[in-house]
Amino acid sequence: MAGTVNPDLQAERDRISFEQEALTNAIDGTPEKTEKRRKYANLALNDPDFDMTSYNFLSRSEKYGAAVEKTVKMIKKIGKLGITDPTDLYIYRSHIFPNESTSFTLHADMFIPTLMGQASPKQQSKWLPKALTLQIIGTYAQTELGHGTFIRGLETTATYDEKTEEFVIHSPTRTSLKWWPGNLGKSTNHAIVMAQLIVKGQNYGPHPFIVQIRSLENHMPQPGVTLGDIGPKFGYDANDNGFMQFDHVRIPRENMLMKHSRVEPDGTYIKAKNSKLTYGTMVFVRSVLIRDVAALSLAQCATIAIRYSCVRRQSEIKPGAGEPKVMDYRAQQAKLFPQLATAYAFLFVAQEMENIYFSVNSEIDRGEIDRLPELHGLSSALKAFTTDWAVVGMEICRRSCGGHGFSHCSGIPKIYVNALPGVTYEGENTVMYLQAARYLVKCVNMAKRGDQLPGSVAFLNKKPAPKSSITEDVNMVDLVEAYRARAYYLVHMASFELDREIKNGMASYDAWNECAVALVMAAKAYGHYVVVEAFAKKLETLTNNQVPASVIGVLTLLGKLYALHGILENSGDFMSENYLSKQQKSFIYNGFLYALKSLRPDAVGLVDAFEFPDKVLDSVLGRYDGRVYENMLEWAMKDELNKTQVHESYFKHIRPFVKQASKL
Numbered sequence: 001m002a003g004t005v006n007p008d009l010q011a012e013r014d015r016i017s018f019e020q021e022a023l024t025n026a027i028d029g030t031p032e033k034t035e036k037r038r039k040y041a042n043l044a045l046n047d048p049d050f051d052m053t054s055y056n057f058l059s060r061s062e063k064y065g066a067a068v069e070k071t072v073k074m075i076k077k078i079g080k081l082g083i084t085d086p087t088d089l090y091i092y093r094s095h096i097f098p099n100e101s102t103s104f105t106l107h108a109d110m111f112i113p114t115l116m117g118q119a120s121p122k123q124q125s126k127w128l129p130k131a132l133t134l135q136i137i138g139t140y141a142q143t144e145l146g147h148g149t150f151i152r153g154l155e156t157t158a159t160y161d162e163k164t165e166e167f168v169i170h171s172p173t174r175t176s177l178k179w180w181p182g183n184l185g186k187s188t189n190h191a192i193v194m195a196q197l198i199v200k201g202q203n204y205g206p207h208p209f210i211v212q213i214r215s216l217e218n219h220m221p222q223p224g225v226t227l228g229d230i231g232p233k234f235g236y237d238a239n240d241n242g243f244m245q246f247d248h249v250r251i252p253r254e255n256m257l258m259k260h261s262r263v264e265p266d267g268t269y270i271k272a273k274n275s276k277l278t279y280g281t282m283v284f285v286r287s288v289l290i291r292d293v294a295a296l297s298l299a300q301c302a303t304i305a306i307r308y309s310c311v312r313r314q315s316e317i318k319p320g321a322g323e324p325k326v327m328d329y330r331a332q333q334a335k336l337f338p339q340l341a342t343a344y345a346f347l348f349v350a351q352e353m354e355n356i357y358f359s360v361n362s363e364i365d366r367g368e369i370d371r372l373p374e375l376h377g378l379s380s381a382l383k384a385f386t387t388d389w390a391v392v393g394m395e396i397c398r399r400s401c402g403g404h405g406f407s408h409c410s411g412i413p414k415i416y417v418n419a420l421p422g423v424t425y426e427g428e429n430t431v432m433y434l435q436a437a438r439y440l441v442k443c444v445n446m447a448k449r450g451d452q453l454p455g456s457v458a459f460l461n462k463k464p465a466p467k468s469s470i471t472e473d474v475n476m477v478d479l480v481e482a483y484r485a486r487a488y489y490l491v492h493m494a495s496f497e498l499d500r501e502i503k504n505g506m507a508s509y510d511a512w513n514e515c516a517v518a519l520v521m522a523a524k525a526y527g528h529y530v531v532v533e534a535f536a537k538k539l540e541t542l543t544n545n546q547v548p549a550s551v552i553g554v555l556t557l558l559g560k561l562y563a564l565h566g567i568l569e570n571s572g573d574f575m576s577e578n579y580l581s582k583q584q585k586s587f588i589y590n591g592f593l594y595a596l597k598s599l600r601p602d603a604v605g606l607v608d609a610f611e612f613p614d615k616v617l618d619s620v621l622g623r624y625d626g627r628v629y630e631n632m633l634e635w636a637m638k639d640e641l642n643k644t645q646v647h648e649s650y651f652k653h654i655r656p657f658v659k660q661a662s663k664l
């Protein structure tokens with residue numbers, strides 16, 4: 001990150017009030033994690049074998065080809081370097097493929113996790129070594145043309161043939177074509193296929209099967225399998241999301257993943273302890289994408305927009321006093337600082353989600369499944385809440401860069417389109433909120449019966465005070481309590497509405513649909529509360545770990561800003577039933593303004609602390625050295641249109657037309 005830095009940006013760095021290294025450690029989790037991240041990031045970034053030229057100026061086919069080449073090179077390097085730990089692998093990979101999908105992403109993030117979570121020990125010993133050494137490369141093929149959300153509605157069938165001890169995989173209709181699986185279109189040779197298990201004429205619902213889909217010799221589709229790419233999308237150009245049709249494809253019985261449920265050779269079906277264990281890979285990915293998609297993408301966009309806002313000068317505050325940095329406009333701070341605070345909040349809640357995921361998962365491995373519903377409810381709510389707000393925040397960052405934010409030179413469009421499908425894949429967000437609400441409503445009924453609720457839903461056990469205790473000197477404790485109260489009331493209100501409809505004679509499924517607006521609001525409020533509380537807990541942990549006061553100070557300001565902004569944006573909720581008085585609302589507003597003002601000197605330090613390398617941001621606007629204007633023209637000149645002064649279409653179309661016109 002050496003070189004002459006734009007003086008405007010240097011001035012920002014010269015006045016940072018906190019110890020940046022300690023903050024970076026807090027973001028990573030521990031100093032050891034920072035060290036590890038730097039080590040694997042540098043291994044990737046300093047390797048001259050990786051061409052980090054961005055894909056901006058390539059066609060879709062070229063992008064795909066470049067991604068495959070880079071993926072294979074990366075896999076070879078991983079083998080040479082002996083990187084095996086999943087976190088190290090993830091860091092290494094995300095610095096070679098920043099905000100991009102590798103050609104084997106689904107293999108790493110879903111195919112292998114599914115083998116680990118769904119295959120029996122015997123099956124794991126057969127498939128995992130092959131998968132880990134890439135002798136086979138797989139994807140996760142669940143979604144079909146007709147159904148993504150409603151897994152029970154999948155139409156692909158796996159019919160057991162006891163005579164041959166095989167399953168017959170078949171796509172009976174046009175809508176049963178697998179559609180969307182990543183890396184299916186061109187790259188993979190195996191797939192975990194979710195299909196309706198049919199034994200002796202009985203349908204036991206969706207189950208996972210491992211199916212070879214392409215030849216390991218020449219990559220042609222296996223007999224009975226039709227394959228292709230689904231065509232251009234909103235983004236994800238280098239990713240070959242694919243389609244797949246089966247025509248009575250036979251696989252051995254052992255290819256059904258049988259950790260949780262089994263089919264014996266004679267066709268006897270042994271069911272799982274909980275049929276939803278089959279959905280485990282989705283819970284895993286929902287848990288990790290809170291950090292890897294939502295938090296990090298927003299943090300990157302905030303970095304770009306805040307650095308650029310300290311370089312960009314425009315208009316006037318005081319007439320005649322010259323053009324200020326746009327960061328000095330209070331309105332610009334009001335747009336960008338909440339996004340910065342949200343990125344921090346999501347990083348902290350992701351650390352908590354990761355701990356919960358791994359702790360519940362090891363319980364599940366021991367056969368204890370009591371906490372599965374909470375894990376599902378919490379991961380659903382947080383997946384939806386964080387991806388929703390991350391994409392809203394990224395767009396705010398983009399607009400805050402004015403016109404240049406619309407250009408790929410800002411780097412924001414690439415980050416945005418890579419994160420955007422996070423609101424849809426792995427469970428469409430409204431559907432995820434409703435899943436969380438389903439769990440919350442159950443919890444209300446359990447609390448009414450006097451049951452003690454676990455972890456993140458324990459707040460439903462205790463009625464909050466009817467009035468907030470927020471004072472002029474707003475503090476984190478009162479803010480957390482305000483969010484708890486809002487979540488408590490909205491969850492109870494949704495539950496009350498549901499009960500009322502049912503008491504009035506409505507069938508429970510109709511009542512559910514009727515109350516969906518209240519249910520989604522309840523789940524959002526729950527997600528918001530969990531995030532604010534996670535921020536407060538993080539501050540407590542850092543304080544207990546003797547992190548420097550300067551860091552606690554700036555993070556406390558950020559935490560408050562996040563919570564205050566959320567109250568201002570949702571003041572109707574907080575002010576209903578007079579929980580928050582008009583005077584308290586003015587304390588919130590003043591606290592928000594105070595936080596903006598106080599954070600201004602540290603804005604660049606707070607984004608620098610994320611330590612996103614320039615190669616990751618791939619942004620002219622967000623460069624570490626702030627040399628924006630010096631590099632814009634050079635960047636634009638890379639475009640194919642600038643390779644010649646006069647484009648061939650001039651000779652083909654414009655010139656003849658103009659000649660013709662001049663004769664008239």
Ligand SMILES: CCCCCCCCCC/C=C\CCCCCCCCCC(=O)SCCNC(=O)CCNC(=O)[C@H](O)C(C)(C)COP(=O)(O)OP(=O)(O)OC[C@H]1O[C@@H](n2cnc3c(N)ncnc32)[C@H](O)[C@@H]1OP(=O)(O)O
Binds near residue numbers: 142149152431438439
């Ligand atoms: C430190 C660790 C390092 C590790 C590094 C690893 C590196 C990984 C890095 C990853 C980085 C980034 C990741 C991003 C890239 C990944 C790319 C991903 C691409 C996307 C892939 C996909 O999209 S795959 C397809 C996903 N599809 C879905 O998600 C479908 C959504 N639908 C559903 O989940 C369900 O059908 C439903 C939730 C909608 C429920 O349907 P339905 O109404 O029919 O209900 P059911 O009858 O099915 O359910 C009834 C009861 O079951 C409960 N339930 C439902 N789901 C679950 C679950 N998953 N777990 C537990 N319980 C569940 C439900 O609540 C009901 O309960 P009751 O009320 O008690 O009856």
Ligand SMILES: Cc1cc2nc3c(=O)[nH]c(=O)nc-3n(C[C@H](O)[C@H](O)[C@H](O)COP(=O)(O)OP(=O)(O)OC[C@H]3O[C@@H](n4cnc5c(N)ncnc54)[C@H](O)[C@@H]3O)c2cc1C
Binds near residue numbers: 146181236431
């Ligand atoms: C980039 C990308 C990558 C993907 N990768 C994969 C992959 O690798 N493997 C794979 O199997 N799939 C993959 N998918 C598919 C993805 O998982 C599904 O698109 C997703 O689960 C949503 O399902 P759907 O498309 O059927 O949406 P739909 O369910 O059709 O949603 C349409 C609308 O209906 C609403 N809706 C649906 N059901 C309900 C309900 N019960 N209550 C209220 N509203 C409802 C939704 O909220 C939404 O507004 C990918 C998708 C994308 C975009």
